[in-house]
Amino acid sequence: MPRQRIVIIGASVAGATAAVTLRDEGFDGDIRLIGAEPQLPYNRPPLSKGYLRQQESFEAQLVKPAGYYTEQSIELTLGARATAIDARQKLVELEGGERVGYDQLLVATGGRNRTLSVPGASLGGVFQLRTVEDCDRIRAVIRRGRRAVVMGFGFIGSEVSASLRQLGVEVAAVEGSRVPLARVLGEEVGQVLASIHREQGVELLAEDSVEAFEGSGRVERVRTRKGRVLECDMVVAGIGIVPNTELLAAAGAQVDNGVLVDARCRTSLPDVFAAGDVTNHLHPIFGRLRVEHWNNGYQQGRAAARSLLGGAQPYDYVHSFWSDQYEHSIEYVGFAAGWDRLVFRGRPESRKFLGFYLKEGIVHAAVGLNRGGDPEDPKVDGELKAAVHLIRNRLAVDPAKLGDEAVDLLVLARGR
Ligand SMILES: Cc1cc2nc3c(=O)[nH]c(=O)nc-3n(C[C@H](O)[C@H](O)[C@H](O)COP(=O)(O)OP(=O)(O)OC[C@H]3O[C@@H](n4cnc5c(N)ncnc54)[C@H](O)[C@@H]3O)c2cc1C
Structure with missing residues (x-):
């Protein structure tokens, strides 16, 4: 053979x-x-x-x-x-x-990375981020006190903004939606994240978009559709892949x-x-x-x-991702393209909560801010693991119990 x-x-x-x-x-x-x-x-x-x-x-x-x-x-x-x-x-x-x-x-x-088709995109100092070489190029121009414009405030844009602020770079972020990250996480969670970034000094320009990068040889300013002119030393665009x-x-x-x-x-x-x-x-x-x-x-x-190797087991992993921004950690399990109800366990303003995305009474996804463990790690017997169980089993749950801190989620997930 x-x-x-x-x-x-x-x-x-x-x-x-x-x-x-x-x-x-x-x-x-x-x-x-x-x-x-x-x-x-x-x-x-x-x-x-x-x-x-x-x-x-x-x-x-x-x-x-x-x-x-x-x-x-x-x-x-x-x-x-x-x-x-x-x-x-x-x-x-x-x-x-x-x-x-x-x-x-x-x-x-x-x-x-999606092609950046804005005028001036080929100027020096305009970056996108996918590879370690992209990252090394960005690292080479980071200096405390410099000014960056972040284009797009999805996960890459928001994480880069956080890192730049932590390094003492001034950050203005231009984002098309009214509330950043709302498409994935919902408006309430997006608002909490936006407030964290604003508190950390990010100037967040929502419902705006970049019209042009300008400068001679290197980017010196960004012009937005709403007419803002943002003087800058660098741009990082996070506009999707x-x-x-x-x-x-x-x-x-x-x-x-x-x-x-x-x-x-x-x-x-x-x-x-x-x-x-x-x-x-x-x-x-x-x-x-x-x-x-x-x-x-x-x-x-x-x-x-x-x-x-011939295995017949379907791939049925309950999807999950995480994001770290400043000292905050976001963990998400499941997949919800849309939902008709978002139930919180813990107040969103407390910045320590779980959110459950329900459609017709069934939990499709859950997010934890500063509250999760690794749901697929057997050592972590946490709330997100219970959420995975709810999602996997498509159990109808009482939203009042989901939101009630006194109700043990694991018990709820077991359907008792
Ligand atoms: C900056 C950044 C931060 C991220 N942070 C998170 C996070 O916090 N949490 C999270 O869940 N996810 C995060 N992600 C997403 C995560 O990294 C991706 O989901 C993951 O890398 C996907 O892996 P992959 O192997 O499918 O593809 P990729 O990582 O895209 O790798 C594909 C590889 O294939 C190579 N390739 C492509 N075409 C060819 C070809 N024709 N011939 C040979 N090679 C080829 C590419 O060069 C590349 O090396 C982040 C991504 C980025 C860029």
């Missing part, structure tokens, strides 16, 4: 975790992990937090230390972009022309806001799987969705590896 050969395109959290899981599960064939970035696979969350603030090293961010891949006979091809997939011949073509054969292929190409689906689309895979995969991470092409930010996956609880969470990269990377 020839040795089985699994090729993985995309060497970040989803791709690298899949490679690790293949070995952990006893796969003894060939694994080749191909990544466009030159660095060893690393985690991105610290890029807007500890690494940006120069409090964490790059090495602390690695998915696995360098020696691991040699020890585990995982062939790493870094700084190499895959340019084509031939699903009939089972070949991947790399920049430079090398052709790599596979028995099974995993695509974990993630996402890239697009999934890197082009390779798979060109190979004939079905794509619709991400590559479509079933609950076993299979694309519509034979022996081609996908995981992470690039997927629009069929979830047994939430239906079809694409998320941009580190936990999904990790968990779906693991699930895809098991599917590659």
Whole structure:
């Protein structure tokens, strides 16, 4: 029998975790992990937090230390972009022309920053943030007392704003919505976060947008639609990502806001799987969705590896993400594109609360501000774990009990 050969395109959290899981599960064939970035696979969350603030090293961010891949006979091809997939011949073509054969292929190409199409976007000092190289460029210009404009106040924009303020940079943030983060977290929670940032000195310009970056050679000011002129030394734009689906689309895979995969991470092409930010996956609880969470990269990377080995278990992880801003930590479990009721346990103004997003009496998601643990960590017997249970089991709950601190959530989650 020839040795089985699994090729993985995309060497970040989803791709690298899949490679690790293949070995952990006893796969003894060939694994080749191909990544466009030159660095060893690393985690991105610290890029807007500890690494940006120069409090964490790059090495602390690695998915696995360098020696691991040699020890585990995982062939790493870094700084190499895959340019084509031939699903009939089972070949991947790399920049430079090398052709790599596979028995099974995993695509974990993630996402890239949306193009910044504002006039002046190519001026020096205008940054976007996805890779460690992007982050190093931003780090190089950070100085106490400098002025930054943050464009977009989603999770990346709000985390970068917090880090910049912590480093003594003046921050003005321009955000299109009335209340930042309200689309994901709801107005009440968004207001609390906005008030935290304002208290920390961020000038938050809501319901406005950037019209132009101006300066000679380097950005010197930002002009907004409402007519504000913001003098600045740098800009960081956090305007979202697009999934890197082009390779798979060109190979004939079905794509619709991400590559479509079933609950076993299979694309519509034979022996081609996908995981992470690039997927629009069929979830047994939430239906079809694409998320941009580190936990999904990790968990779906693991699930895809098991599917590659023939496992039939559907990927049913109850999604979760976190965000750290100043001393505050946000934890979110579940998925709620819309809700008809948001029930709080603890007052939002106290900045220590849980919020439950309900639709027709069923909890679809929950958020904790300064109140959560890791819901998938068995050591943490916390409230968010109970929330995961409620979400997974689609239990109808009495909102009054949800909001009542005296009622034990775990008891409620068990349906008693
Ligand atoms: C600054 C920042 C902070 C974040 N903070 C959080 C957080 O606090 N919490 C949270 O839950 N999530 C956070 N995220 C999101 C999280 O990092 C992503 O969800 C996660 O990185 C997705 O992993 P992935 O492996 O699917 O894709 P990616 O991390 O996007 O990696 C895809 C890899 O594939 C490579 N690639 C693409 N095309 C090709 C090709 N043709 N050939 C070879 N290689 C290719 C890319 O270069 C890249 O290295 C953050 C993201 C950023 C940028």
